[in-house]
Amino acid sequence: MKKGVLLVNLGSPDSTNPKDVKRYLDEFLMDPRVIDVPRWARILIVRGIILNTRPKKSAEAYQKIWWEEGSPLIVLSERLQEKVQEKTTLPIGLAMRYGSRSLKKGLQQLVDQDVDEVLVIPLYPQFAMATTETINVKVEELRNAFFPQLKISSFPAFYNKPEYIDVLSKSIEEHIKNLDYEHLLFSYHGVPERHIRKSDITNSHCKIDGSCCITPSKAHEYCYRHQCFETTRLVAEKLGLKENSYSVSFQSRLGFDPWLKPYTDRTIERMGKAGIKKLAVVTPAFVSDCLETLEEIAMEGEEIFHETGGEEFTTIPCLNDRDDFAQLLAGWIDKWRIVDVDKAIA
Template sequence: MKGILLVNLGSPESPTAKDVKPYLDEFLMDERVIDVPYWARVLIVRGIILNTRPKASAAAYQKIWWEEGSPLIVISEKLQEKVQEQLENYPVALAMRYGSMTIKKGLQELVGKGVDEVLLFPLYPQFAMATTETITVLAEKLRKEHFPNIKITDFPAFYNDPDYIDVLSDSISKNLEGKSIEHLLFSYHGVPERHIFKRDVTKSHCKIDKSCCITPSSAHEYCYRHQCLEVTRLVAKKLDLKPGAYSSSFQSRLGFDPWLQPPTDRTIERLGKQGIKSMAVVTPAFVSDCLETLEEIAMEGQEIFHEIGGKDFTTIPCLNYDEPWVNLLSKWIKSWAEPSIAERV
């Protein structure tokens, strides 16, 4: 029997420092998030970050927390429910990479329903060490240790899938309808530059310059930067955006090592200084709104823009559980479960 496991990032149990601390510990101690030797990770995370950051992160979570709970969890659960409605013959479970809704629990739920073949679906359009890879690696480890009789198929990155680009572009258009926007900023979650070099299968193509991401290469299959910039290019083409009316940036830096450029906060500031009075931000590295979109962009980004003289700041919601996204996700899953219907995986 076939089943589906949707996997998102995760969330602390509550917006308190007490619950944020163990969540951050699990997240930041992941060797694919902070990819340094274990001893150095312990020093950085438990010796420095966890002594200061939980309180600040808890305050940020408190700003965006819903009555039902963490926005990311609530949205992901609604997505799961809506996808399950369209897939009556296949159990759909939900798990988080970090926190109490573990991947192990998700796999156990499916196995308990008689599933022996699982489609593992990381809810990220682009491949990255700290998102899709950490999910697929952990799922395979759990399979070997606890579920040796099941088969797991990983759903690939879908950043350049034409149907996904259509759904994303339509969502942007819908949310900007009736608005006069001078600049559309595509803000992606940042990663250290070393992550890009580490996953360059050619060991020579990635230069993180103006040419490598637009020069065809097998490296692009695992290049987060290329995949982000390609989303921007494809959506800009679909929406017929003019040069200079859109750009890409990367948010959420941590530490002092070089990260992908340019930073979102400084880009918003620069646009304001250039005289842009109305702008919108879309965050295509996420399919579900979360702390990074609801607080870092919608609140902090707007504050930066207004302080520099900007007037109208629009945050475009993630796809969340919008009907077109649910329909597309369900279509992809059906094409895996019933290959005779369509070819996708």
């Protein structure tokens, strides 16, 4: 069998035009693993409320961070794909879960190269229902409908793999080693608390009570909250960060249901009011800089920090197309070329 790889990221609107943003948000927010309520309720919330108010505001936010080449997330993903392709002989495809660069197109491009076995790599270090799971479910739907001949495997979450922690830690260290900062904030994308409980394969472990994430359990294989805290712990250990010099928060909440806490915006505000003058923020749930890192953190976060008394606010870039990150992915891919996916990441 001829093997190929499909890198998958979130996606982006085709442009900053409100119509394109609205089309993108409709596909994204109508995903039952993103807003996990009955379809009638999702239609009411998304098409009855959100899409009548949010596209214009989101379009303005995209305009602030848009590059000449296009969406930063798309451009950076393409650069990463090119670098990984240079480091391996297997065909490397790229697709987005949402938007015009679809999963179907990505799979078809590999099939057109006579590939009949595909490794799907969700570009998310931590597993979440609204990221990794929705990619895997959609890929399986497409396989059944259009590519029944394909053998497809999915790359597991790599949040705690030593080689990933090495690359992430090196990236952070390069940006803070000459930085006179007082606190390092690890800001992860938030999810509703109910997503954590729905992903609990034991149906009993995840209580989000401050102790379950550090108590060994099979549930951790699919627990986004645990995986975020574990990534932070491992990086802090690798970098020798002192206790109380770093913390974890969660950003980008939507709606009124309880999401993972503490919230990033309120954390930044609290730190400014507490007298912290120099704050650095890293966003390890993202491998590519995007709206959530370039606008929500680097712009809105900095504004909040300055308004509450903070002075120096530093945003640490995502891994993007770093050579060592591309080499890490290529190494895993080459191992998969000769063994199965579980052994490739072991």
